[in-house]
Amino acid sequence: xxxxxxxxxxxxxxxxxxxxxxxxxxxxxxxxxxxxxxxxxxxxxxxxxxxxxxxxxxxxxxxxxxxxxxxxxxxxxxxxxxxxxxxxxxxxxxxxxxxxxxxxxxxxxxxxxxxxxxxxxxxxxxxxxxxxxxxxxxxxxxxxxxxxxxxxxxxxxxxxxxxxxxxxxxxxxxxxxxxxxxxxxxxxxxxxxxxxxxxxxxxxxxxxxxxxxxxxxxxxxxxxxxxxxxxxxxxxxxxxxxxxxxxxxxxxxxxxxxxxxxxxxxxxxxxxxxxxxxxxxxxxxxxxxxxxxxxxxxxxxxxxxxxxxxxxxxxxxxxxxxxxxxxxxxxxxxxxxxxxxxxxxxxxxxxxxxxxxxxxxxxxxxxxx
Ligand SMILES: NC(=O)C1=CN([C@@H]2O[C@H](COP(=O)(O)OP(=O)(O)OC[C@H]3O[C@@H](n4cnc5c(N)ncnc54)[C@H](O)[C@@H]3O)[C@@H](O)[C@H]2O)C=CC1
Ligand SMILES: C[C@@H](CO)CCC[C@@H](C)[C@H]1CC[C@H]2[C@@H]3[C@H](O)CC4=CC(=O)CC[C@]4(C)[C@H]3CC[C@]12C
Numbered sequence: 001x002x003x004x005x006x007x008x009x010x011x012x013x014x015x016x017x018x019x020x021x022x023x024x025x026x027x028x029x030x031x032x033x034x035x036x037x038x039x040x041x042x043x044x045x046x047x048x049x050x051x052x053x054x055x056x057x058x059x060x061x062x063x064x065x066x067x068x069x070x071x072x073x074x075x076x077x078x079x080x081x082x083x084x085x086x087x088x089x090x091x092x093x094x095x096x097x098x099x100x101x102x103x104x105x106x107x108x109x110x111x112x113x114x115x116x117x118x119x120x121x122x123x124x125x126x127x128x129x130x131x132x133x134x135x136x137x138x139x140x141x142x143x144x145x146x147x148x149x150x151x152x153x154x155x156x157x158x159x160x161x162x163x164x165x166x167x168x169x170x171x172x173x174x175x176x177x178x179x180x181x182x183x184x185x186x187x188x189x190x191x192x193x194x195x196x197x198x199x200x201x202x203x204x205x206x207x208x209x210x211x212x213x214x215x216x217x218x219x220x221x222x223x224x225x226x227x228x229x230x231x232x233x234x235x236x237x238x239x240x241x242x243x244x245x246x247x248x249x250x251x252x253x254x255x256x257x258x259x260x261x262x263x264x265x266x267x268x269x270x271x272x273x274x275x276x277x278x279x280x281x282x283x284x285x286x287x288x289x290x291x292x293x294x295x296x297x298x299x300x301x302x303x304x305x306x307x308x309x310x311x312x313x314x315x316x317x318x319x320x321x322x323x324x325x326x327x328x329x330x331x332x333x334x335x336x337x338x339x340x341x342x343x344x345x346x347x348x349x350x351x352x353x354x355x356x357x358x359x360x361x362x363x364x365x366x367x368x369x
Contacts, residue, residue: 008037008057012242013080013121015067015112016087017041020198021127021191023049024235025084030058032239042067042076043087067108070115077115082242085112085170086127091159092323093316094306098158105162106169113173113184120179123245125238126170128188128256130227131160135329143225144265146335147256157322167256174254185249187241191234191259192227192333193268195275196353197360199231204318205272206361209281216276218269218285219295219319220327226268227332230353233261233346237338244342252341258333261346263353268327274354279361292328299324 012029016022018041026041030053038059041050046062053060065072067087077083089096089104109126116124134142136154145151155161167188174186195202209216237259245252264271273283288295299321309315338344348356 008035010035010082011038011040011080012036012082012084013040013042013076014084014086015042015073015076016085016127018043018045018047018050019086020200021194021231021234022086023047023198024196024231025086025238026053026060028232028235028239030056030060032236033243040076040080042073067111068103070111073108073111074115074118077112077121078119080119080121082123082125082246083112083116083121084125084127084238084242085109086238088127088163088166089159092157092320092326093318094303094320095314095316101158101162102165105159106165109166109169113169113176113186116184117173117176117178120182122178122182122185123242123249124170124173124184124186125242125245126167126186126188127238128167128170128190129160129163130190130192130258130331130333132164132167132190132256135326135331137325139325139329141330142332143330144332144334146333147258147337171254171256183249183253185245185253187245187252187254188256189234189237189241189259190256192229192331194231194234194259195228195263195271196231196357199357201318202272202275202357202361203364206276206279206281206364209276214281216269216273216281216283217289218283219288219290220267220269221288222267222270222286224267224328225265225330225332226271226327227260227265228263228271229259229261230263230346230348230350230357232348232353232356234259236347237344240342240344241338248342255337255341257338257341257344258335260333260335260338261348261353262350264350265332275357275361278358279365295319295324296321 017026040061042063050062176184306315
């Protein structure tokens with residue numbers, strides 16, 4: 001818990017604070033932000049685990065609310081010094097309509113910005129995504145790139161399009177005068193694929209492997225590198241950015257930073273096996289078992305089935321044309337911008353990150369739905 005010797009005066013708001021990343025940000029703030037007086041956790045669905053946080057020195061205020069409702073956002077933001085906006089609709093599987101994704105990710109973010117301006121909150125950290133850059137639908141590799149690497153970003157899918165628009169809104173809002181006359185200071189963090197305790201897709205793939213008798217079948221060439229970053233390090237980066245933005249606004253305001261750590265560069269499937277291998281799963285094949293054209297055919301079939309079945313049920317498998325293209329395109333980051341601008345070093349080594357995630361997966365063993 002926070003070091004109570006320092007003055008506890010700050011009020012933070014975390015939107016989406018009960019999500020996969022949001023929960024880690026909330027817990028990290030309580031451990032590593034000694035100046036915290038009140039932590040507001042805003043989410044559409046509040047988690048029962050919030051109850052156990054009420055006993056510490058920091059006042060934890062749970063707020064059930066919707067970022068698409070401007071008045072609910074303004075009420076939550078009023079009086080906060082810092083807003084960390086992680087709430088979002090993460091959907092690349094066709095579960096939600098493109099209108100809903102836009103409403104939550106873009107209009108929701110605009111509501112957060114407006115609330116900061118109206119109520120006088122000066123610091124805003126936005127959880128963006130690597131997807132605001134790529135991979136693009138043309139399959140161009142982004143190999144160990146940084147924030148300045150030129151890349152043709154083409155956003156056809158509603159999720160990356162919404163994240164790119166929202167990031168632009170946040171960065172362009174930097175410098176706007178908030179109530180009281182001070183300038184708004186904003187920045188955006190762009191995680192690559194996050195993994196760690198609570199990661200829903202890792203959970204789904206683990207259960208899928210168990211159902212298949214402890215096997216997964218290789219679908220992606222091992223040579224395609226996919227950027228991954230541990231959730232604890234992404235949370236730590238949010239805490240550090242929020243703190244340093246208050247001191248180094250001139251340098252950091254209006255900037256975007258990739259989230260990175262020492263997780264190895266591997267294909268999506270080979271990376272998952274670093275975790276799932278020690279949990280009893282095996283990846284069959286050194287090359288994809290099916291040719292790409294056949295996988296794409298299956299992916300298109302899935303998309304068609306989704307459309308046909310929509311009036312009856314929600315069919316949203318992992319494989320669709322977009323996820324196949326994502327998994328098949330190299331996208332890895334190599335940068336030290338966060339280290340240069342605000343002294344970021346990963347809090348968790350790759351070994352720690354892996355061990356923690358393996359421990360979480362092993363604890364799920366035997367509880368498959
Ligand atoms: N999971 C990943 O690999 C990556 C995620 N991100 C971003 O990180 C953020 C968090 O993502 P995750 O934790 O993975 O997703 P998540 O789905 O676990 O968490 C999102 C949270 O936002 C809340 N939320 C959704 N709609 C809301 C609304 N209308 N009003 C209030 N709260 C709402 C959800 O209830 C949930 O608790 C998102 O902005 C996402 O775009 C970025 C890069 C990678
Ligand atoms: C074809 C399958 C055979 O095993 C593998 C399908 C894997 C996909 C479900 C994932 C591959 C890449 C992932 C995305 C990527 O990590 C970047 C992301 C960033 C975000 O902001 C949100 C999550 C995601 C879109 C992530 C989603 C899952 C994949 C598409």
